[in-house]
Amino acid sequence: MRRGELNGLYVITDTTRFQREALVEAVSEAIQGGARIVQYRDKSGDAERRRDEAAALGELCRHHGRVFIVNDDVALATEVGADGVHLGREDAPLTDTRARFQAAGLDAIIGVSCYADRLRAERAAAEGADYLAFGAMFPSPTKPHAPGAPAEVLGWARERLGRPVCGIGGITATNVGDLMPHRPDMIAVISEVFAAPDIRAAAETMAQAMAAGPIESLSSTNHDPENP
Numbered sequence: 236m237r238r239g240e241l242n243g244l245y246v247i248t249d250t251t252r253f254q255r256e257a258l259v260e261a262v263s264e265a266i267q268g269g270a271r272i273v274q275y276r277d278k279s280g281d282a283e284r285r286r287d288e289a290a291a292l293g294e295l296c297r298h299h300g301r302v303f304i305v306n307d308d309v310a311l312a313t314e315v316g317a318d319g320v321h322l323g324r325e326d327a328p329l330t331d332t333r334a335r336f337q338a339a340g341l342d343a344i345i346g347v348s349c350y351a352d353r354l355r356a357e358r359a360a361a362e363g364a365d366y367l368a369f370g371a372m373f374p375s376p377t378k379p380h381a382p383g384a385p386a387e388v389l390g391w392a393r394e395r396l397g398r399p400v401c402g403i404g405g406i407t408a409t410n411v412g413d414l415m416p417h418r419p420d421m422i423a424v425i426s427e428v429f430a431a432p433d434i435r436a437a438a439e440t441m442a443q444a445m446a447a448g449p450i451e452s453l454s455s456t457n458h459d460p461e462n463p
């Protein structure tokens with residue numbers, strides 16, 4: 236389901252900054268700015284709030300034809316009819332999650348955090364992960380203690396593992412050009428879009444920087460004065 240749409244700007248909610256109506260409005264702005272994939276990420280532990288917000292964001296994404304992913308919580312993803320779930324090393328195992336979705340009759344997307352761990356990525360790909368996320372690519376304001384990952388792991392995974400690849404962590408419109416030569420399918424951001432004064436403009440700038448990435452990064456190392 237929607238596996239062919241795993242590319243472009245991937246925005247992840249900041250539910251410490253926005254709740255309910257404001258959250259839907261913020262994500263709507265990001266979508267209008269060019270976000271292709273939306274992840275509901277909330278660590279509040281407030282079940283009612285989570286159900287309410289995830290359902291509202293699911294509806295928004297369906298309306299705009301965007302992929303909707305729920306972080307960590309397979310039951311919530313199933314309940315709100317999300318396109319899939321994102322799992323890290325503290326979350327449910329991939330194979331159990333696939334079995335749960337299948338038991339519910341769902342062909343859902345399962346994304347897996349691989350950090351900088353190539354063995355973990357190989358295992359996740361072999362077990363049928365639909366995309367692989369690597370990071371933090373740069374120091375992250377949202378997760379300041381996240382260990383770093385080298386940009387090269389993106390290209391390695393894309394070539395070797397044959398799955399869509401996502402970079403995450405501290406990515407901005409200014410530094411995304413350093414990642415684009417490694418051809419990530421998706422770039423995931425929280426702060427760069429949701430901490431911006433104009434969310435729509437920030438998403439637009441990110442999407443444009445991604446599209447221009449490899450060319451800009453080549454031109455920034457072009458020392459030919461005849462062809463600046």
Ligand SMILES: Cc1ncc(COP(=O)(O)OP(=O)(O)O)c(N)n1
Pocket residue numbers: 245247274276306307321322323324325326346348368369401403423
């Ligand atoms: C697209 C994407 N990549 C990585 C993560 C991080 O997942 P995880 O390591 O489980 O950490 P939390 O986000 O749950 O704190 C992600 N959520 N999305």
Ligand SMILES: Cc1ncsc1CCOP(=O)(O)O
Pocket residue numbers: 370371374375376377378381403404405406423424425426427
């Ligand atoms: C969830 C997550 N996993 C690794 S870094 C990160 C946070 C990304 O947020 P930001 O784009 O603000 O650095």
Ligand SMILES: [Mg+2]
Pocket residue numbers: 306307321322323324325326
């Ligand atoms: Mg997690």
